[in-house]
Amino acid sequence: MSRIDAKFAQLRGEGKKAFVAYVMAGDPDYETGLEIVKGLPGAGVDIIELGMPFTDPMADGTTIQLAGQRALEAGQDLEKTLQYARELRKTDDTTPIVMMGYYNPIYSRGVDTFLTDAKAAGIDGLIIVDLPPEEDDELCIPAQKMGLNFIRLATPTTDNKRLPTVLQNTSGFVYYVSVTGITGTAEAQAGDVGPEVARIKSQTDLPVIVGFGIKTPDAAEGIAKIADGAVVGSAIVEKIGAGESVSEVLAFVKTLADGTHRG
Amino acid sequence: MANDLFNSFMTGPDEKGRFGDFGGRFVSETLMPLILELEEQYEHAKTDETFWAEMHDLWTHYVGRPSPLYYAERLTEHLGGAKIYLKRDELNHTGAHKINNVLGQIILARRMGKTRIIAETGAGQHGVATATVCAKFGLKCVVYMGAHDVERQAPNVFRMRLLGAEVVAVTSGRGTLKDAMNDALRDWVTNVRDTFYCIGTVAGPHPYPAMVRDFQAIIGKETKEQMHTAEGRLPDTLIAAIGGGSNAMGLFYPFLDDKDVNIIGVEAGGKGVNAKMEHCASLTGGRPGVLHGNRTYLLQDDVGQILEGFSISAGLDYPGIGPEHAWLHDIGRAQYVAITDVEALEAFQLSCALEGIIPALEPSHALAHVMKIAPELPKDHLLVMNMCGRGDKDIFTVAKHLGFDMSS
Numbered sequence: 001m002s003r004i005d006a007k008f009a010q011l012r013g014e015g016k017k018a019f020v021a022y023v024m025a026g027d028p029d030y031e032t033g034l035e036i037v038k039g040l041p042g043a044g045v046d047i048i049e050l051g052m053p054f055t056d057p058m059a060d061g062t063t064i065q066l067a068g069q070r071a072l073e074a075g076q077d078l079e080k081t082l083q084y085a086r087e088l089r090k091t092d093d094t095t096p097i098v099m100m101g102y103y104n105p106i107y108s109r110g111v112d113t114f115l116t117d118a119k120a121a122g123i124d125g126l127i128i129v130d131l132p133p134e135e136d137d138e139l140c141i142p143a144q145k146m147g148l149n150f151i152r153l154a155t156p157t158t159d160n161k162r163l164p165t166v167l168q169n170t171s172g173f174v175y176y177v178s179v180t181g182i183t184g185t186a187e188a189q190a191g192d193v194g195p196e197v198a199r200i201k202s203q204t205d206l207p208v209i210v211g212f213g214i215k216t217p218d219a220a221e222g223i224a225k226i227a228d229g230a231v232v233g234s235a236i237v238e239k240i241g242a243g244e245s246v247s248e249v250l251a252f253v254k255t256l257a258d259g260t261h262r263g
Numbered sequence: 264m265a266n267d268l269f270n271s272f273m274t275g276p277d278e279k280g281r282f283g284d285f286g287g288r289f290v291s292e293t294l295m296p297l298i299l300e301l302e303e304q305y306e307h308a309k310t311d312e313t314f315w316a317e318m319h320d321l322w323t324h325y326v327g328r329p330s331p332l333y334y335a336e337r338l339t340e341h342l343g344g345a346k347i348y349l350k351r352d353e354l355n356h357t358g359a360h361k362i363n364n365v366l367g368q369i370i371l372a373r374r375m376g377k378t379r380i381i382a383e384t385g386a387g388q389h390g391v392a393t394a395t396v397c398a399k400f401g402l403k404c405v406v407y408m409g410a411h412d413v414e415r416q417a418p419n420v421f422r423m424r425l426l427g428a429e430v431v432a433v434t435s436g437r438g439t440l441k442d443a444m445n446d447a448l449r450d451w452v453t454n455v456r457d458t459f460y461c462i463g464t465v466a467g468p469h470p471y472p473a474m475v476r477d478f479q480a481i482i483g484k485e486t487k488e489q490m491h492t493a494e495g496r497l498p499d500t501l502i503a504a505i506g507g508g509s510n511a512m513g514l515f516y517p518f519l520d521d522k523d524v525n526i527i528g529v530e531a532g533g534k535g536v537n538a539k540m541e542h543c544a545s546l547t548g549g550r551p552g553v554l555h556g557n558r559t560y561l562l563q564d565d566v567g568q569i570l571e572g573f574s575i576s577a578g579l580d581y582p583g584i585g586p587e588h589a590w591l592h593d594i595g596r597a598q599y600v601a602i603t604d605v606e607a608l609e610a611f612q613l614s615c616a617l618e619g620i621i622p623a624l625e626p627s628h629a630l631a632h633v634m635k636i637a638p639e640l641p642k643d644h645l646l647v648m649n650m651c652g653r654g655d656k657d658i659f660t661v662a663k664h665l666g667f668d669m670s671s
Contacts, residue, residue, distance in 0.1 A: 055569040056441060056554060058448045059291045065435055077566045103289060104553045108567025130289045130553065134279065155293040157455055162296055180293055181453035 003096040003124045004149050004172040007046055008207050008228070018173075018229030019044060019220070019260035020209055021253055022100065024051035024067035025084050026076025027240055033071070036240065037084055039250045041095045044257025048088075049127070049231065052081050052101030059129045061184040063234040066241055078105045078114070082121040089122035098125040098151060098172075103139065111139055115146045125149035125172045133165045140169050149173075154200055156180050163203055173207040173228070174200055181212070184234025188213035190222035197227045217259030224263020232256050272519035272596055275587065280469020280557075283593060285586035288468045290556045293452045302470045304375055309477070314370065318478075321366050325399070326356045328363075328481065332489035332647070337617040338633075345500070345640035347633060348493075349650040350486050350514065353623065359652035360482060360510045361392040361463060367478035369396045372459035379403045379458045383447040385412055385440035385506065386578035386625070387419025388652055389463030394428035404428040407447040410438035412577045419656050437571055440581045444555055464507025465585030468556030472585050479513025486647055487517055494645055500525040500636075503649040504629040505599070506543065506579035508588045510651035515597060525598070528588060529629045531579035532601030533572070543572030544601040545584040546592045554582070559589040575604040575660065576624035578652070606631040608664055611654065623652030624660065 001009070011018055021040055026033050040048050053068040053076050060068070085097050099118065106114045106128070118126075126143055133140075133152070140150040149172030157180060158166050167174065176197060178188035188210065197208050210223045211231030223230040235256070239249050275282040288298060308314040322328040331351045339347045352360040372380060380402050384390030390406040397404035406423055410432045413420050423430050436442035451460045465472045465479070490498050501518060503511035505528045518524045533542035542548060545560040552561040554569055562570040562582035574580045591597040602610075607624055610631035614622045622630060629648050637646060654661070662669045 055436065056445050058445050058555070059293075059452060061449075062435070069436075072568065077568075079566075102553075104561075104563070104569070105567035107553055107558075108563065108565075129291050130556075132288060132290060132292050132295045134288045134295065153292045155291075157293050157296045159296065166292065177293065180455055182449045185453070 002147070002149060002172065003094060004047070007094070007096050008173070011046060016261050017224035017227070017263050018046040018207065018209060019257040020047040020049055020211070020229055020231040021045040021236060021256070022049040022051060022231060022233030023240065024053060024064065024071050024237060025081040026053060026071030026074055027067040027237065028070050029074040030076060030080060032246060034084055034087060035246045036249055038088055039246060040253060041092055043250045043253040044261065045095070045253060046229070047096045047098060049098050049100045049233065050081060050084060052078060052099055052105060054102040054105060057102060059182055061182040061234060063184040063238050063241065067237045070241070078109055082117055082123070085121040085123050096124040097122065098127055099123055100127040101129070103128050103130050106139065111142055115143055115148065119146050119148060123148065125151050127151045127153065127175060129153070133168065136169050144169065144171060151175055153177050156196065160199070163200065167204045170206065173209050174204060175231070176200060176208055176210045176227070177212045178210050179213045183212055186213050187215065188219065188223060190226055193223065194226040217255045220256050220259040221263040224260045230260045273516065275590070276469060276473050282587045282590035285559050285589040286469055286472055286557050288556065289553050289558065290468045291452060293455060297455055298468050300375070304371055305470050305474050308371060308374070317370055318367060322363070322481065326362055326366070327354060329485040329489070330354050332486055332493065334493070335618050341617055342634060342637040344642065345637040345644040345646040346642065347637060348490070348498070348645065348647045350482060350647055352482060352510065352649060352651045353653035357388070357392045357395050358655065359388040359392065359623065360479060360513060361389045362395065363481055363513065364463070364475045364478040364509060365389070365392040365396045365461060367474070368459070368461045369400060369402070372461070373400065375459065377457060377459035379405070379454065380461050381405045381407065381447050381450050381458055382461045382463060383407045383440065383443040384463060385443070385580055386576065387412070387416040387423070387656060388578060390428070390430070391419050391422050391426070393461050394423040394426035397428065398426045405450065406430050407433050407443040407450070409440055409443045410434045412440065415660060416577055416656060439571060440577070441569065448555070464509040465512045465587060466507045466555060466557055466559065466583060472557065472587055475509050476512045476516055476587060479509050480516045482510065482513035482649065483515060483517035486514060490645065490647065497521055497524055498645040498647045500527065500644065500646045502527045502529060502629050502633055502646065504529045504579065504625045504651065505584060505588060506531065506581050506625065507583070508585040510649050512585060512587060514649045519596060526596065527632065528597055528599045529632045530599060530601045531574035531576055531628055532603040533574045535603055536601045540570050541573040542601065543574045543579050543581060545582060546588065546599040547601045549582070551589070557586045559583050559586045575607060575664070576628065578623070578625045579628065600632055602628040602631040608661065610634055611661060620650065621654040622650055623654045624657045625652055626650050
């Protein structure tokens with residue numbers, strides 16, 4: 001059983017929903033970013049989404065664009081991001097780590113090399129924004145063969161005709177993007193999202209996690225009531241960007257985790 | 264030869280939108296359904312006579328096509344070799360080849376019921392063409408333009424505003440053409456239900472590279488007929504400038520299976536291809552990667568982060584190139600070279616002095632390569648260069664480089 005499957009089994013046993021936290025690896029610098037990542041499980045984070053900085057993050061709003069720029073300026077690259085996983089795995093062998101980002105840095109490293117390195121580093125899954133099902137041969141299929149989950153985004157524009165295509169090679173969980181748009185802008189409305197989550201769940205047994213546009217503990221709680229978990233990214237990254245200390249950031253993360261776990 | 268499908272260079276892309284290994288559909292899921300719908304609409308339009316009748320009517324009466332194929336006699340005499348013809352696409356309405364493609368996309372957008380058009384622009388030529396056609400059809404138009412380009416292409420910014428477009432100065436990233444394209448994609452993903460993204464070059468996710476090529480191929484089709492009328496045969500060499508590569512693809516495509524026709528694309532060499540990436544020559548100085556929906560040659564560092572290009576010409580200032588060019592480069596059907604800013608400026612002045620044509624800085628790059636090779640070619644060698652844009656927009660930049668004070 002993969003770490004992701006084990007985590008959801010554990011949460012189900014406890015009657016809790018999953019809280020997924022996104023941070024950009026290397027933001028604001030390698031050491032501080034690593035300290036934040038290492039503190040996430042203790043702050044109640046069930047699954048860590050580790051952003052891979054890229055110069056051209058086409059699906060991200062200003063907050064995460066700036067985080068990527070900070071990380072790149074501080075010298076972060078894919079190798080250093082993999083090092084985060086190796087460091088975390090020294091003390092934590094159960095919290096799933098999902099890498100999220102864009103394809104080119106992986107393609108540049110070489111898909112086979114990357115997958116071997118990622119697996120060895122203790123990475124559990126990948127979310128690659130610019131690889132739709134039509135490009136599954138690129139990374140999705142090789143990743144699944146390597147035993148890494150490939151987590152797909154479903155969106156409000158993914159209609160019922162297309163949904164089976166999106167679900168086909170998805171594993172671990174389904175990430176429902178609650179708004180048509182980029183990260184960290186519009187607010188997700190639980191009222192709109194509920195029927196969409198139900199629609200996806202009618203076609204898959206995988207957990208459905210909702211992200212994009214969740215900014216507060218209350219919003220996370222609302223989403224957790226209608227889905228299997230909630231992702232918060234931009235709201236956390238904003239605190240890091242504002243120069244808040246590691247303990248301040250982790251305290252905020254804990255309020256989000258508590259909100260989700262109430263849902 | 265053209266009927267031999269097994270050896271044809273004109274059958275791409277395949278059903279996955281690939282030219283060999285290049286191209287594809289590397290976009291987020293939110294955009295995927297729309298991309299598929301666009302492909303379906305375009306496949307339908309391609310064989311729809313009413314679609315092409317509307318295109319040809321507008322090309323004739325609104326754009327002013329066909330553009331002349333002009334024998335540049337004094338340039339030919341001066342260089343003393345090949346017989347040089349200029350395909351005069353700078354005479355089109357709005358002053359460049361860009362409008363050929365914009366008309367096609369806007370007609371499609373109308374057929375798809377989209378009411379809001381977005382575009383990215385570098386030099387501003389594609390932005391002006393899009394704003395123009397939107398004005399004609401009463402569509403809302405938003406143009407994304409890098410903040411740096413807004414500054415160096417002020418006349419085109421003003422034109423777009425006069426034409427009713429909203430021009431958004433993009434400050435994300437480094438504020439260049441690639442960042443403008445990022446922000447246009449962000450807008451599209453946010454407003455996907457009512458918005459059509461009118462891409463200005465033969466790049467982006469499938470079907471854009473093929474669709475834009477097909478709309479621009481009118482350049483090559485006319486050239487073939489006009490050359491037949493003028494000389495009774497095919498040209499020997501075609502030369503065109505390349506940023507993303509739409510004017511070049513338009514000229515080259517109808518000749519790809521005429522295997523005796525020599526095809527040369529000219530990239531922007533900036534300060535020189537070896538000088539710390541201070542250029543935009545993706546094929547000469549880049550390697551394959553994935554950006555903006557397609558796999559192609561990109562300027563990038565050794566860990567896959569995209570680099571900024573550099574060129575005197577805002578229209579060539581892009582770190583990628585259309586995937587079909589990447590493929591033609593790899594299989595060797597076309598040859599790609601780089602020309603520096605200094606060489607382009609020299610060609611710019613020569614065209615003014617000898618032919619009375621003020622060229623845009625983009626085709627000035629192509630002309631600079633003509634200047635290099637024409638003297639070595641025999642006098643019966645027929646050379647066609649695509650004069651894809653006029654230089655009015657560039658006179659401020661050129662004046663600055665030549666040390667002429669425009670404020671006096």
